[in-house]
Amino acid sequence: MSQLRRVDVHQHVVPPIWRSALAERGMSSGGWVTPAWSAEEAMAMMDRHGIATGILSVTSPGTVLAxxxxxxxxxxxxxxxxxxxxxxxxxxxxxxxxxxxxDVDAALAEVEYSFDVLHADGVVVMSNVGGKYLGHQDFEPLWEELNRRGAVVFVHPAQPPLPLLEGTPAPLADYVFDTTRTALNMALNGVMTRFPAMKVILSHGGGFLPYAAYRFAALTATAVDPDRTAESVIADLKRFYFDTALAASPSALPALLAFAEPGHVLYGTDWxxxxxxxxxxxxxxLDDYQHFSDGEAEGIERGSAEVLFPRLAH
Structure with missing residues (x-):
């Protein structure tokens, strides 16, 4: 692509201090090798793939390493x-x-500094924090503040609290599972209902949430919480946004587009x-997909991101 239009909401940065902290502890991102990174290499990649802007985040395991x-x-x-x-x-x-x-108090302090001083575009949180998922009541003060700010929250998967499959790094299989798990946890614990002003982006097409959403809704209403209807569960799950990183395949893309609300699918690479x-x-x-509705492809590549990040709107 010669024209730089795409906004990549799932692009990673590897700060030297973070790389060193991982190395000192013998850690990695779910068994994945930490790649080389530089701003020049990032922009060169973006130029080759029509990406105007990359929204950078630090990947799993995040910044609390011990x-x-x-x-x-x-x-x-x-x-x-x-x-x-x-x-x-x-x-x-x-x-x-x-x-x-x-540490919710420290997280709240970092929210204030990041938005009011650094002018961040949003925040990134891992799908689980030491095995505690994002619907847990301990995180309520954080959601309240992010909702008050109408913030964009990017949920990146982390290694779930179970052993890796032999020969299978967590990003290969476990990450899609953990994204699905935390999204369902947030919805069933009412986070998406109580805090509708924050915009929550799920990585990798939402894991298998779009594919299994109606299963989750039906079983919740019949076997978990009889006071909830299947329709109310679907409504909460549809509040999420989804990126296309590693998810724009001929089998996954139709399910994602069939489930997501208009304007809720965003371009991503995971580079x-x-x-x-x-x-x-x-x-x-993505380029070869023949079944987009009018304006849908443009929305994925840029338009929907301009709504979430108005500073990028032309």
């Missing part, structure tokens, strides 16, 4: 690193600020943790 009190400082450092990139290249980069959960070869693979599916 129970040693270093999480808030690491979150602040990576957020300031991202803000510098955004200030230097405001039309090429945006930022989702990292939050040092499970550089998903390398350029993987990105090209899914871009070809």
């Amino acid at each position: 129970d040693d009190g270093t999480g808030p400082g690491l979150a602040r450092a990576v957020n300031e690193y991202g803000a510098t990139l955004q200030n230097d290249h405001p039309q090429r980069f945006g930022t989702f600020a990292s939050l040092p959960l499970p 550089p943790f998903a390398n350029e070869r993987a990105g090209s693979y899914f871009n070809e599916f």
